[in-house]
Amino acid sequence: MKPKYLSILIAGALTYTAVLFNAHNSTVRASNEYRLSRTASDDVSNGATVTGKVAFTGQAPKNHAINMAADPVCSKSHPGAAMSEEVVTGPDNTVANALVYVSEGLPGRTFEAPKQSAVIQQKGCQYHPHVAAVETGQKLMVENSDPTTHNIHPVPSNNREWNQSQMQGAAPLETTFGREEIAIPVKCNIHPWMKGYIAVFKHPFFAVTGSDGKFVLKGLPPGNYTITAWHEQLGTTTQKVTIAANETKDVNFTLEAQPNH
Amino acid sequence: MSDVAHNLTRFAAAAVFLSSVVVASSAQESHIGNLTGEAKRGKELYQRYCIGCHGQRGDGDGDNAPHVDPKPRDFTVGTFKCRSTPSGSLPLDKDLFDTIGRGLYSTAMPRWFPLTRQQRADLIAYVKSFSPRFVEEEPGTPLEIPRETPSDEGSVTRGRELYQTVAKCSQCHGKEGRGDGPSAATLTDDKGHPTLPYDFTAGTKFKCGESDQDLYRVLMTGLDGSPMPSFSSSLKPEQAWDLIHYVRTLRPGFQQTAQKTKEKKTSGVSSAGTATDNTRPSVH
Numbered sequence: 001m002k003p004k005y006l007s008i009l010i011a012g013a014l015t016y017t018a019v020l021f022n023a024h025n026s027t028v029r030a031s032n033e034y035r036l037s038r039t040a041s042d043d044v045s046n047g048a049t050v051t052g053k054v055a056f057t058g059q060a061p062k063n064h065a066i067n068m069a070a071d072p073v074c075s076k077s078h079p080g081a082a083m084s085e086e087v088v089t090g091p092d093n094t095v096a097n098a099l100v101y102v103s104e105g106l107p108g109r110t111f112e113a114p115k116q117s118a119v120i121q122q123k124g125c126q127y128h129p130h131v132a133a134v135e136t137g138q139k140l141m142v143e144n145s146d147p148t149t150h151n152i153h154p155v156p157s158n159n160r161e162w163n164q165s166q167m168q169g170a171a172p173l174e175t176t177f178g179r180e181e182i183a184i185p186v187k188c189n190i191h192p193w194m195k196g197y198i199a200v201f202k203h204p205f206f207a208v209t210g211s212d213g214k215f216v217l218k219g220l221p222p223g224n225y226t227i228t229a230w231h232e233q234l235g236t237t238t239q240k241v242t243i244a245a246n247e248t249k250d251v252n253f254t255l256e257a258q259p260n261h
Numbered sequence: 262m263s264d265v266a267h268n269l270t271r272f273a274a275a276a277v278f279l280s281s282v283v284v285a286s287s288a289q290e291s292h293i294g295n296l297t298g299e300a301k302r303g304k305e306l307y308q309r310y311c312i313g314c315h316g317q318r319g320d321g322d323g324d325n326a327p328h329v330d331p332k333p334r335d336f337t338v339g340t341f342k343c344r345s346t347p348s349g350s351l352p353l354d355k356d357l358f359d360t361i362g363r364g365l366y367s368t369a370m371p372r373w374f375p376l377t378r379q380q381r382a383d384l385i386a387y388v389k390s391f392s393p394r395f396v397e398e399e400p401g402t403p404l405e406i407p408r409e410t411p412s413d414e415g416s417v418t419r420g421r422e423l424y425q426t427v428a429k430c431s432q433c434h435g436k437e438g439r440g441d442g443p444s445a446a447t448l449t450d451d452k453g454h455p456t457l458p459y460d461f462t463a464g465t466k467f468k469c470g471e472s473d474q475d476l477y478r479v480l481m482t483g484l485d486g487s488p489m490p491s492f493s494s495s496l497k498p499e500q501a502w503d504l505i506h507y508v509r510t511l512r513p514g515f516q517q518t519a520q521k522t523k524e525k526k527t528s529g530v531s532s533a534g535t536a537t538d539n540t541r542p543s544v545h
Contacts (some may be wrong), residue, residue, distance in 0.1 A: 070443035071432065149429035151490035160394075161340055161451060162349025163483050165490040167428060173494060189488035190432045192447035 047219035048243035052250050054098040054213045054229050058257035061087040061233060066193045073148040074125035074191060084193070085130045086233050087257075094213025095255065097131040098231045099182065099199050101206035102217065103238065105225035111203050113137035117174075120186075120196065122150050122166070127186065127196030129208065131232070136180060136202050142166065142173040149190060154198060156184040163189075182230055197232060222247075229253035291354040291385035296378060298354075303387030306380055311388075314369065319391030321452075329369045332454055334486075339394035340451060342484040343469035348491035350401025351394055357385045359470075366466040404481055406474050407498045412506040420507025423500055428492065430504070433458040438511035451486040458488070461511035476505045 065081035068074035074082075088096040117139040121128040125146055134140050142152050144166045152173060153163040158181040164173055177184070183199035199206065207215035217227070222245045228238045234255035243249050291298035307315075316323035319336035326333050334341070343360045344352040361381045364372035373381065389395040410416060424430040433448065435441040438461030450456045465471055469479050480501050483491030492501065509515070 071429070149427065149495070151488075153488070153490065155451065160349040161338075161485060162347075163485065163488070163490040164348055165428070165483075165492045165495045167492075167495040170495050189448055189490070190429050190444055192444050 046222070046245040048222055048245060049248040050217040050220060050225075050227060050241060050243065050251050051248060052100075052215060052252045054095045054100060054209050054215065054231070054253045054255065055093045056089070056095050056231075056234055056255045056257050057093070059259060060089055060093070061257055063087060068125055068191070068193065071125065071148055071191060073146065077124040077146065082124065082126065085126065086195075087231075088130070088211055090211035090213060092213075094209070094211065095231055095234065096209055096211040096213070097129070098209040098213070098215075098229055098234075098253075098255070099131065099133060099206060100209065100215040100217065100227060100229050100253070101182070101199075101201060102203060102220070103226050103228040105223055106203055106205070109203065111135065113176075114204065117141050119143060119172075120198070122146055122152075122188075122194075125150075125188075125191050125194060127194060129196075131183065131197045131199065131208050133183075133199040133201065133206050133208050134177065135204060136178060136200055137176050140175050140177070140198065142175070144168065144170060144172075150188045150194070151190055152186065153189055154184045154186045156181055159184060159200065165190075183232070199230075227251055229255065231255055289386055289390055291358070291382050291389060293355050293358045293378075293382050293385070296382040298379070298382030298384070298386035300383070300386040300390050302380075303383035303385070306376070306384050307387050310373070310376075311384070319388065325369075330454070331368050331450065331456060332452060333369070335452070336388050336391035338451075339392035339398075340486045342486060343479075344401075344482050344485065345403040345478055346401030346482065347404070347493065348483040348485055351398055353400050353403060354382075354385050354389075357388065358382060361385070363470060365468050367468065404478060404493070406477050409473055409477075410499050410502040410506075412502075412509070416503045416506045417510055419500070420503035420505070423496075423504050424507050428496065428500075428504065430508075433488065434461060438462050438508060448488045450488075456487060461508050462513055465509075465512060473502075473505050473509075476508070477501055480504065 063084045063086060066084055068078065068082055085097065090096060113135045118132055118134045119141045120132050120143070122142070122144045123146060125148070132140065144150055147168045149165055149167045151163055151165040153161075155161060156177075158179045159177045162175075166173055177198070177200040179200065180202045181200045183197040186196040186198055188194035199208075205217050205220055207217055209215050220243060222243055224240065224242045226238050226240055228236055230236045234257055237253055237255055239251050239253065241249055241251055289300035312323055314323045314325045314329055314333040315321055315336060316326065316333070321333040321335035323333060339351055341352045341357065341360070342365070343363075344350070344356050346352055346356070358381055360370075361373050361376070361384060364370050376384070424434075425436065431442050432444050433440075433442045435445065435458075440458040440460035440463075442458065445458050448456050448458065459467065467475060467479070468484070469475055479489070480496070481491060481493045483489050496504070
């Protein structure tokens with residue numbers, strides 16, 4: 001081969017390599033962050049709504065008093081007994097801290113992360129909210145209003161594990177999660193009773209119930225969906241729903257409390 | 262086919278071949294200083310030295326794993342204890358290289374004396390190939406370790422206050438540093454196996470190195486996969502040094518050694534005028 005062709009070949013190969021690298025990187029970015037063009041704004045105008053309640057059947061699992069004596073700062077912040085929050089219930093067996101979300105029906109759709117941050121507050125050596133929910137790429141601020149040190153330690157299976165301490169008066173920790181995961185357990189190793197969850201969704205159609213068990217999913221594009229209700233102790237259950245433009249549908253979920261709770 | 266078209270075809274074929282070689286090899290390499298490690302060579306070494314504990318798939322489930330505590334590292338998740346990079350980020354190749362050279366004290370991971378630097382670099386390249394994270398992500402920005410402050414009485418006193426009250430180290434490591442704090446018994450690693458906090462009275466053989474700088478790095482980047490958090494967003498550098506100076510005083514025999522050092526220093530002519538004696542004995 002003539003030297004002229006050889007030099008063209010090498011230059012071409014290098015360019016091609018650079019292109020390959022770029023293509024590879026952008027694929028990774030897209031699959032990790034799901035931040036592409038949002039089409040939901042069009043959908044909101046004729047969006048459908050799914051609303052309802054989450055309740056349970058069976059024996060109501062009992063929460064227990066937490067002994068916070070290991071850190072007097074924590075025990076002093078609770079004049080009465082601090083209670084665990086594994087199963088928080090309301091009237092008529094409604095369940096708080098349940099996630100309700102679209103689990104199927106949005107194939108290939110991508111959504112931009114909302115500008116507004118979600119917040120987890122560490123107060124009285126417990127997490128508020130107990131179950132937080134964010135979109136991929138959405139900022140999550142973790143605040144410490146306790147006069148003690150916490151460490152925030154998410155233990156994900158589909159995101160990066162990290163572990164940051166936050167002393168009294170320290171600035172809020174700001175973080176994001178790149179991949180959908182329902183839900184990431186969060187713990188504080190310093191105060192082992194502290195347990196919470198962070199759910200990460202790649203779309204905006206999710207809600208966390210209050211103790212009345214109520215939820216609302218708004219702005220859904222018309223279509224067929226599977227909606228899932230998730231609870232850390234009571235498990236999951238799903239329902240299929242078909243909704244038309246501007247329609248509002250009631251969908252109620254019943255989780256089964258296992259006898260051994 | 263014209264000459265031009267013919268050459269273009271050859272060019273395209275060669276370009277595809279060359280670029281695939283470049284892409285494949287860059288993900289399968291390690292770089293430590295001037296050394297370049299290659300996964301292909303590392304694989305042979307891995308199968309000879311590492312596979313027994315870390316397993317064929319690098320998931321820490323080798324034949325010996327059931328008999329080993331703490332459990333062998335699962336390379337597929339890309340989480341590593343000894344890092345110079347922030348908690349949650351990938352380590353530098355050099356961090357992994359140093360771990361192989363140093364071993365992990367109080368675990369089944371020995372110091373790999375028989376391996377040359379080149380072999381260690383090759384192993385790192387192969388170990389990285391077990392986790393897709395090394396293709397998808399860049400390592401974090403390494404921590405800068407500032408100049409150590411003097412280890413004087415003031416620093417030790419401030420360190421004690423941080424350890425016992427403010428930073429809550431005592432909650433796990435215990436009031437006397439014996440690793441028996443109120444939360445110690447509840448601790449588990451990332452696989453759910455019980456794990457114990459470091460006992461500072463047991464000596465100075467720390468997992469990620471024995472120097473004050475090594476301790477600074479652990480304190481500020483944490484030990485990922487373990488309950489030990491990073492304090493980078495909580496502690497100022499001088500506070501971190503204070504803490505390190507304090508935990509150095511927890512080891513047995515410290516008082517006597519410190520006293521001797523002091524006597525030696527005050528009797529010596531050259532150091533008689535030193536106002537802030539570094540009373541911490543050197544570490545062997």
